[in-house]
Amino acid sequence: MKHIDIENQSNFTLKQEFVAFLNSILEAILQDLKLPLKPCELILVDNTKITQLNAEFRGIATPTDVLSFPLNTKFSPILGSIVISVEYAQEISWRLKHSIEEEIALLFIHGILHLVGFDHEVDKGEQRIKEEEFISKFNLPKSLIVRTQL
Numbered sequence: 001m002k003h004i005d006i007e008n009q010s011n012f013t014l015k016q017e018f019v020a021f022l023n024s025i026l027e028a029i030l031q032d033l034k035l036p037l038k039p040c041e042l043i044l045v046d047n048t049k050i051t052q053l054n055a056e057f058r059g060i061a062t063p064t065d066v067l068s069f070p071l072n073t074k075f076s077p078i079l080g081s082i083v084i085s086v087e088y089a090q091e092i093s094w095r096l097k098h099s100i101e102e103e104i105a106l107l108f109i110h111g112i113l114h115l116v117g118f119d120h121e122v123d124k125g126e127q128r129i130k131e132e133e134f135i136s137k138f139n140l141p142k143s144l145i146v147r148t149q150l
Helices: 016-032 047-058 086-096 100-115 126-137 144-149
Strands: 004-008 040-045 066-070 080-085
Touching: 004 016, 016 100, 016 126, 040 047, 040 100, 047 066, 047 080, 047 086, 066 100, 080 086, 080 100, 086 100, 100 126
Parallel strands: 004 040, 040 080
Antiparallel strands: 066 080
């Protein structure tokens, strides 16, 4: 069953197998956290668009890799929205020598955890631990948080 509403504003071609993989990540995280299965929105953009969003919502006028916009109500029909800069993800994947799909999957995990309430900027490592669990489960490269701590 499809639980991700994807709006692709980028030039990245999404393969059905990759969408199914992202869907399995969402399902696994929500199941592990014993949360109800709710869909989320994934918006793929370029650096220009994510810079605009980053400036508007965080006051930081530079590109970033991922932004999360949770809908923090128990009655909301969706978890929220995850915005990923495909351009930024491509740059990181080239630098770290893994696929753009792997990078997007890492950012998607990171974004989902933010949607459900984790916040690595204030927690005591809980988000990093959860990310590492799912990165291992889905055989992905180092997590976003782990890379920034190196």
